[in-house]
Amino acid sequence: MKAPRQSDVARLAGVSQSAVSRVVSGDVDRIPVETRERILAAVKELGYVPNAAARNLRNKRNRLLGVHTFEAVFPHAREDFYFEFLLGIEERAEQLGYDLVLFTSTGTSDGRRRIYRDGTNRLNLADGTVLLGAATDREELARLWHDGYLFVHIGRREVPGAEIPCIVPDYIDGTDRLVASLADRGHRYFAYLRQGIEQEAYFDRRAGYRAAVERLGLHDRSPGFRGEPGLSEEWLDELATGPETAVVAESISLAEELRTGLAARGRQVPEDLSVAVLEGSGERWDCLAIPRKEIGRIAIDALVARVEDPEAAPVSRLVACDLVAGETVAAPRAKE
Missing domain, CATH: 3.40.50.2300 (Response regulator)
Structure with a gap:
C-alpha cells in the first residue's frame, strides 16, 4: 500500500498542501486553530509521516x-x-x-x-x-x-x-492635490466623470475628490459626484452651457468622450472647459500619474x-x- 502524502492530508482536511506543510513542520503562527486541528486529525487518520529530508530541502530559500x-x-x-x-x-x-x-x-x-x-x-x-x-x-x-x-x-x-x-498608489492624496491645483487657478465649479467600476483604486480617487471639494468649498452638481457613472447627452448639454469650468474624469476614455461631445456643441478644451484625468496619459492631458x-x-x-x-x-x-x-x-x- 502506498504511503500517504501531504496532498492526501490536504484533501482529507480540506486545506491547501502548503498549510499541511507548515503545520507538520511546526510553523503554525499564522494557521488558524481550527485549520490546524483538522490537519492534525487528518495526519493521524492517514498515518502520515513527514519526510524529514524533503522538509529540510523545502525550508531552504532558493533566492x-x-x-x-x-x-x-x-x-x-x-x-x-x-x-x-x-x-x-x-x-x-x-x-x-x-x-x-x-x-x-x-x-x-x-x-x-x-x-x-x-x-x-x-x-x-x-x-x-x-x-x-x-x-x-x-x-x-x-x-x-x-x-x-x-x-x-x-x-x-x-x-x-x-x-x-x-x-x-496614494490616489486619495493625489486626487486631492489635483483638485487643489485646479482651484488654485481659479476654478470653483466642478464636474466629476465616473467610471462604472467598483474597486478600491476608484474608491480612493472618489474619496480624495470629495475631500478636496468639501475642504475647499467647491461646487459640484454632476451625476458623477452623486454616484452615477458615464456621460449622458443631457449632461453634455448642461456642461456646454452651465457654470462648470473644470471637469475631473476617472479615465481617458471618458475625457475623450467629453471632448468630442463638447466640440459638437461648439465648446473646446481647455478654452471653455478645463479637463484633468485621474490616470496617466500618453496624450497631452493634465493628469494624475502612477x-x-x-x-x-x-x-x-x-x-x-x-x-x-x-x-x-x-x-x-x-x-x-x-x-x-x-x-x-x-x-x-x-x-x-
Whole structure:
C-alpha cells in the first residue's frame, strides 16, 4: 500500500498542501486553530509521516521570487498597464541578487487566472511572490494569507479576515492635490466623470475628490459626484452651457468622450472647459500619474524583507502619485 502524502492530508482536511506543510513542520503562527486541528486529525487518520529530508530541502530559500498577474500581459506587454511595474520588479530583483519566475500558465477553462489548482499553491516554487492585476481573486488572497505564504500585492485590496500586505498608489492624496491645483487657478465649479467600476483604486480617487471639494468649498452638481457613472447627452448639454469650468474624469476614455461631445456643441478644451484625468496619459492631458516602476521596486523590497525575516509583520505602504501638466487645463473664463 502506498504511503500517504501531504496532498492526501490536504484533501482529507480540506486545506491547501502548503498549510499541511507548515503545520507538520511546526510553523503554525499564522494557521488558524481550527485549520490546524483538522490537519492534525487528518495526519493521524492517514498515518502520515513527514519526510524529514524533503522538509529540510523545502525550508531552504532558493533566492527565487515569483510574479503572478491576474490578467495576461503578453503578447502586448509593452503597451500593457502593468509593463512598468514589471520593469521595476525585474530591476530591483536583479540588484538584490534574486531571480524571477513569471507565473503565466495558471489559467483555467473559465478564463480566470488562478493561484491554486487541484488544492496546490503553484507559487510555492518561489520564496515569495508579487501579485498584481485588477481581477484579483479575493478568496485566493485570503487563502494565501491564512496559509502563511509570503506575498505582497500591488494595489490596495480589502479582504475580510485577512491583512493583505499592499503597495498602494496614494490616489486619495493625489486626487486631492489635483483638485487643489485646479482651484488654485481659479476654478470653483466642478464636474466629476465616473467610471462604472467598483474597486478600491476608484474608491480612493472618489474619496480624495470629495475631500478636496468639501475642504475647499467647491461646487459640484454632476451625476458623477452623486454616484452615477458615464456621460449622458443631457449632461453634455448642461456642461456646454452651465457654470462648470473644470471637469475631473476617472479615465481617458471618458475625457475623450467629453471632448468630442463638447466640440459638437461648439465648446473646446481647455478654452471653455478645463479637463484633468485621474490616470496617466500618453496624450497631452493634465493628469494624475502612477509611479509604476518605483512601485515595482518597492514591492520587491517589501517582499524580500519578509523572505529574509519571515517573522517580520507584513507592512503595507502608500506611494505618492505625480501631477503631470498637460495642455487641457487653463484659467476659467466666463461662458457666453
